Amino acid sequence: MPQPPEADWIEARLVGARPQAVAALLRYFRDLDLAEEAFQEACLRALRSWPKNGPPRDAASWLIMVGRNAAIDHKRKQARLTALPDEEVFSDREDTEPDMAERLDTADYRDDILRLLFVCCHPDLPATQQIALALRVVSGLSVPRIAAAFLVGERAMEQRITRAKARIAKADIPFETPGPVERADRFAVVAAMIYLVFNEGYTDANPKSERAKLCDEAIRLSRLMLRLFPAEPDMMGLLALMLLQHSRQKARFDETGAPILLDDQDRRLWNHGQIAEALAMIDKAMLHRRPGPYQIQAAIAALHARAERPQDTDWAGIDALYGALERHTPSPVVTLNRSVAVWKLHGAEAALAMIAPLSEPLDGYFYFHGVRGNLLERLGRHDEARAAFGRAIALANTPAEAAHIRQHLDRFEGERDTGGS
Amino acid sequence: MRYTILCYHSEEVTSSWTEEEDAEVIENLKAVNRKWAKSFEPIVRLMPTTAATTLRKSENIVTDGPFAETKEQLLGFYVVNVESYELAVQIAREMAEANPGGAYELRPIALYYPNGEAIEDAPTP
Known part of the structure; x- marks a missing residue:
């Protein structure tokens, strides 16, 4: 019909x-x-x-x-x-x-929607259930679509959502209007959940897949939050951060699905409309003079986005922003990311010294060994570099990540062979 | 005679469009723009209202979000090209001193075609 x-x-x-x-x-x-x-x-x-x-x-x-x-x-x-x-x-x-x-x-639905999202990210629920529940209840995505996004069967997803709901029914959901402190707490939890939704989609190489569409959904949710709470600079920061990361979607993977590093991406493929909106959002957030973690991360991503060519990147600015982020939310991963800026500014030796104390907390982290291998390689410490790359391959989350490192390893072995002969 | 044609729609709807759906709408509109190419002067697509701020002139305060009152009417608009949001706000404040009362909504421009007939080139600000 x-x-x-x-x-x-x-x-x-x-x-x-x-x-x-x-x-x-x-x-x-x-x-x-x-x-x-x-x-x-x-x-x-x-x-x-x-x-x-x-x-x-x-x-x-x-x-x-x-x-x-x-x-x-x-x-x-x-x-x-x-x-x-x-x-x-x-x-x-x-x-x-x-x-x-x-x-x-x-x-005046603000607190209703905040509550609804907050209920979905109840601390009793593991992160995967939080995201699934929010996508089902708030976004209204069908169970088959969510199952496809998480690469699990429909029945398994149905059960996951049912279990999450049962847990929430037992938990005490606060229905009174939240006070300012509580509202701020909820806000932070909801922002983190929205970013989880985004990251779930971000790792997918195929922009047409259900999983990749989670990025659009996360952006939509943050816009919704901003319409309800327009004066939250860190939500502006989160929207800007997601727009900037999403703007590179078409440039981030090659045709085999292997990730392309920022330096090697074709910047003409970046979505400049999304970048422009993100830059405006960061600017607008800054009018509040209340920096937060998402704003700082967005500002870092913005410095990458503003560079027409990799060599135009403002690494000193990025280093300073990572410094601010380390003060705001200290974490070994932030320091690891900062080391890339330090490498560009002060060389591989300085960067390697910077990440040396991270070997314990980040021993199980794929990117740590990838970055470390890269730095060792630049310093000509080939055997140590190969060992670090081997460790990275073992820890890779996806076959594409492992393939990427392996490719890197091959290239570097090849360069050594030709260099040595 | 010059006329403005102001566009209204539900943002919840338009922000739910996929990139393809969005592109299709734009293509359809371009066909009309081309047909009337001589008549179109600036064509402007605004960023979503989440990117807006509003200066309430009598109180001289800037709030986030669009101008949402229904008591006042839209009387005109300016397009300014500046380095930062802060500068745009400053210009608006100076204009508010010159002409108090009412409000100015500031909204970043997503797409700007100064001459409608040049629509095939896609400049972003």
């Missing part, structure tokens, strides 16, 4: 309104499954009603009202059958209703 021309548009409105609607329904029902079912029912009614009556001015409010009423009707019928008093089904209905009507007008 041919689709009416509005179908796409309605679909887009439903997807767009979903986080807001599910979040408000969660506040009302205090149950993730019930909130999702209510939203599904509202969507079905929208598909029947909107083509006939035209779309409502405020799609989210419409869906919340209709979803809420449908779920209450359903519960009332059930309650009658099982002889349960209504009041026990919705303990706080009296309090919520007038408040709700007011909120629908003021579009």
Whole structure:
């Protein structure tokens, strides 16, 4: 049957309104499954009603009202059958209703959506369950799509999401409006989860894969957060950071799926629209003069993005920003990244000395041995370099990463052979 | 006579477009632009409202996000080309002194074609 021309548009409105609607329904029902079912029912009614009556001015409010009423009707019928008093089904209905009507007008959904996202990244849940749950509940991605993104079977993903929901149902979800400190805490947790979603997609070489599309979803979530909390400089930083990393998507892998290092990328393939937006976001964040980890990382990525050729890169600026990041969030990985700037500025010897103390904390880290091998190679310490690359291959997360190092090793062995003969 | 044609849409919808969907919309629009090439002067695509800030002139405060009031009406716009967001804000503040009342929304420009007929070259600011 041919689709009416509005179908796409309605679909887009439903997807767009979903986080807001599910979040408000969660506040009302205090149950993730019930909130999702209510939203599904509202969507079905929208598909029947909107083509006939035209779309409502405020799609989210419409869906919340209709979803809420449908779920209450359903519960009332059930309650009658099982002889349960209504009041026990919705303990706080009296309090919520007038408040709700007011909120629908003021579009004050901020804490609802923050709560919904926060619930998905409950500390009891392992990171993979957090991401899966957020993608299912907040973004509304189908289970098969999420399963494809995580390279697991649909049944396994279904179970993972069900388990996550069961855990959350048992956990105590705070429903009162958060105070400023608590709100800031939630914000940081949610930002970290959004970045996890992004990184999950970032490692995929095929930009058309379901997994790679997680990058778009993470960017969409951060835009949503920024529309709700426009004055959060570190969320601006996170959006900028993701846009900058995403802007290199078409240049980051060769046709075999092996990663191409920043220096070797064809910079014409970078998405300059995304870079321009990221630079504007960093600039805007800086008006607040409240630097945070995402802003600093975005500023580092921006210095790479601003360089038309690798040799134009402002390594001194990058070194200084890594210094700021080390002070803000000290971590061996930050120091490892900084060592690349130190190498460019002061040579391989200085960089090697810098990463020497990291050999213990980063012994199991693929990139550590890759960077170390590279530096040793530059210093002509070939046997040690080969050992470091061997260790990196053993620790590689993907076959493409291992192949990349192996290629590097081959090239360097080849250079030695020709150099020696 | 010159007219502006101001574009409105739900950002939730447009920011959910994939790159391909976005490109398709732009292609469709370009066909119209080409047909009326002589009539099109600047063509501007703004960045999302998440990149906007608003200067409320009477209070002289800058807030993040777009101008969202409905009591005031859109009366005009300027395009300025500057090194930083901060400079754009400074210019807006100076204009606010010259003409108090109301607000200025600052929005970075994503795509700027000074002459519509040059639409095939894709300059980014």
